[in-house]
Amino acid sequence: MNEVMINAFDVTRNFTISRGMFRGKQQLKAVSGVNLTVERGEVLALVGESGCGKTTLAKMLLGLLPQTSGTVELCGQQIADVPRLELARTVQPIFQDPYSSLNPRKRIGSIIALPMKVQGIDDEETMRRRVEETMDLVGLPPRLFTAFPNQLSGGQRQRVAIARALVNRPQVVICDEPTSALDVSVQSQILNLLNDLRNELNLTYIVISHNLAVVEHIATRVAVMYLGRIVEVADTETLFSDPKHPYTRALLASVLTPDPNMDVPNNQLGASYPNPIDPPSGCAFHPRCVNAMPQCSKIAPSGSTQGEHYVECHLYD
Amino acid sequence: MSNRVLNVENLTVDIPLATGVLHAVDDVSLHVDRGETLCIVGESGCGKSLTSLAIMDLLPKKAIRRLSALDLGGESILEYSEREMSDVRGNKMGMIFQEPMTSLNPSFTIGNQMIETLHRHKNMSGVAARDLAKKMLEKVGITAAEQRLGQYPHQLSGGLRQRVMIAMTLLCEPELIIADEPTTALDVTIQAQILLLLKELQTEFDMGLVLITHDLGVVARIATRVAVMYAGQIVEEGTAQQIFENPLHPYTRGLMGCIPVPGKTKRGEPLGSIPGMVPSLIGEFTGCRFADRCDLAKTVCRQSDIRLRDPKTKIQGYRCVHEVKDLANNGVA
Numbered sequence: 001m002n003e004v005m006i007n008a009f010d011v012t013r014n015f016t017i018s019r020g021m022f023r024g025k026q027q028l029k030a031v032s033g034v035n036l037t038v039e040r041g042e043v044l045a046l047v048g049e050s051g052c053g054k055t056t057l058a059k060m061l062l063g064l065l066p067q068t069s070g071t072v073e074l075c076g077q078q079i080a081d082v083p084r085l086e087l088a089r090t091v092q093p094i095f096q097d098p099y100s101s102l103n104p105r106k107r108i109g110s111i112i113a114l115p116m117k118v119q120g121i122d123d124e125e126t127m128r129r130r131v132e133e134t135m136d137l138v139g140l141p142p143r144l145f146t147a148f149p150n151q152l153s154g155g156q157r158q159r160v161a162i163a164r165a166l167v168n169r170p171q172v173v174i175c176d177e178p179t180s181a182l183d184v185s186v187q188s189q190i191l192n193l194l195n196d197l198r199n200e201l202n203l204t205y206i207v208i209s210h211n212l213a214v215v216e217h218i219a220t221r222v223a224v225m226y227l228g229r230i231v232e233v234a235d236t237e238t239l240f241s242d243p244k245h246p247y248t249r250a251l252l253a254s255v256l257t258p259d260p261n262m263d264v265p266n267n268q269l270g271a272s273y274p275n276p277i278d279p280p281s282g283c284a285f286h287p288r289c290v291n292a293m294p295q296c297s298k299i300a301p302s303g304s305t306q307g308e309h310y311v312e313c314h315l316y317d
Numbered sequence: 318m319s320n321r322v323l324n325v326e327n328l329t330v331d332i333p334l335a336t337g338v339l340h341a342v343d344d345v346s347l348h349v350d351r352g353e354t355l356c357i358v359g360e361s362g363c364g365k366s367l368t369s370l371a372i373m374d375l376l377p378k379k380a381i382r383r384l385s386a387l388d389l390g391g392e393s394i395l396e397y398s399e400r401e402m403s404d405v406r407g408n409k410m411g412m413i414f415q416e417p418m419t420s421l422n423p424s425f426t427i428g429n430q431m432i433e434t435l436h437r438h439k440n441m442s443g444v445a446a447r448d449l450a451k452k453m454l455e456k457v458g459i460t461a462a463e464q465r466l467g468q469y470p471h472q473l474s475g476g477l478r479q480r481v482m483i484a485m486t487l488l489c490e491p492e493l494i495i496a497d498e499p500t501t502a503l504d505v506t507i508q509a510q511i512l513l514l515l516k517e518l519q520t521e522f523d524m525g526l527v528l529i530t531h532d533l534g535v536v537a538r539i540a541t542r543v544a545v546m547y548a549g550q551i552v553e554e555g556t557a558q559q560i561f562e563n564p565l566h567p568y569t570r571g572l573m574g575c576i577p578v579p580g581k582t583k584r585g586e587p588l589g590s591i592p593g594m595v596p597s598l599i600g601e602f603t604g605c606r607f608a609d610r611c612d613l614a615k616t617v618c619r620q621s622d623i624r625l626r627d628p629k630t631k632i633q634g635y636r637c638v639h640e641v642k643d644l645a646n647n648g649v650a
Binding site: 049050153154183184185187188189191192195196210211212213214216217218236240250251253254255256257258259260261262263264265266267269273 | 360509513535574
């Protein structure tokens, strides 16, 4: 049994939506009743359409957003009780857009050094040495130490963001769409880098992505989210070779592999994504599901597990 | 020849900057036939969007466009005035942009905007226009079309907005649609649906389609012919089969190696990559623009400009000094 890094149990997060001055407030369930375990050294991917709660869940796992109910544990300790500095030493984020996540008025060296300053390291010599080490690790030339972000290309900026996340040697890195703002040739460089760093530093990743080809390449385990719930979890090979949930199947059918002999797929997801303020009754996926049965619109599926493969669908009750 | 909807010859776009002239697009020639999909693919900054804007005559004011021919449906539109061009755009030439929220007017209803198009180009109004707008919304798979006509863009989801854009483009039955990254802002599931819709409508209306994208997956599935752009030039063009199964130019080959393909690339193994960066396009440039990043670069590559050449197939052209046999055996792929 591997060491459990993050354990989320029945986590829910609601947002209150105001509908104007004279109408009542409404609850939007961004994440509802999610169970998730992340073990040391694994790469867990969260996939799903926009608005399904991937980022909200990741923020709760980072301790950036308190959960409405349920528990999140980091190395066996309640995340709310972990002191902020220790939390920042253990878990670090990498965001999607390296153009907006770097301060344009700071030099690269001081951007990467900031997490050390936060941790109370103020020895110039140590800081400079560690920044240079980390820059070397992520493949940034030392001459960029005094450069500003606008002098860097998109790929280099993402490398800066990775260096900043890694400078305190965290154990868990949460990557929110790490390559979706980048060109394909740069994307492959960043994916290679993330893979190398994981082996070198024994990191645990939580990768959020909508690009299933990227997920297949980098992840060891995949969790599929739909409307705030995790509907299927399995290790990558199983999920891609034997997807169980109809939504996962539709998602996989939508992946456009570069094969000129194949047509544009028909994923048969008729209706558009439901409004999360007013989710469908029963199984939230039933209005778009090709396998919908009468009970799907009435009773929410409870979920079943076969070995390591979890699926939440009436087809497998 | 009546089948040719678009013919562009020797397009060059220069943008004068304080530091020198930016040669954003250099010697691009394209053509599209009825029922054909031409995909222009390339990374950011390669000039693919400027090429499409130049065809529509929508370039920024300070950009300088040079062309030796620009024909739409067999008629030269090169000398058209601003007024004449605006008659063509949205009428014979439809456009779909990346972010439908920015191309729809937020303060008018969908119906209003669709009817305005008909009023402007087809001199239609009233009930007839409204009926046609409703019919088009149904055609692009929007249910409750009557109701949608009264809604504002912000009330629709991204996928629906893009469908509205497509419906609006189809209103005047264009001969040619230029779509610039039409699915980039959408989820994968919606992307597949929109592409399927575009493909079906294209067959039904027998239109030419120019699709600009950076996503090779999209290109492979929808293109009849592909033009690969790098640093303002077309470096390779051919049928989708030729480009994907037998890429010749080292850049195209490198690009193919970069994409993870489920079932093909091994998990955990490094993906291919193209070292180095795109050269600056400011100022004069001689030689192959890819030479600095190319494994096969020789001194001749840097000495003079490389012309796009047709090997014996005459359809697949590539811009490289090397012979086909040398490229097929070497390189990255």
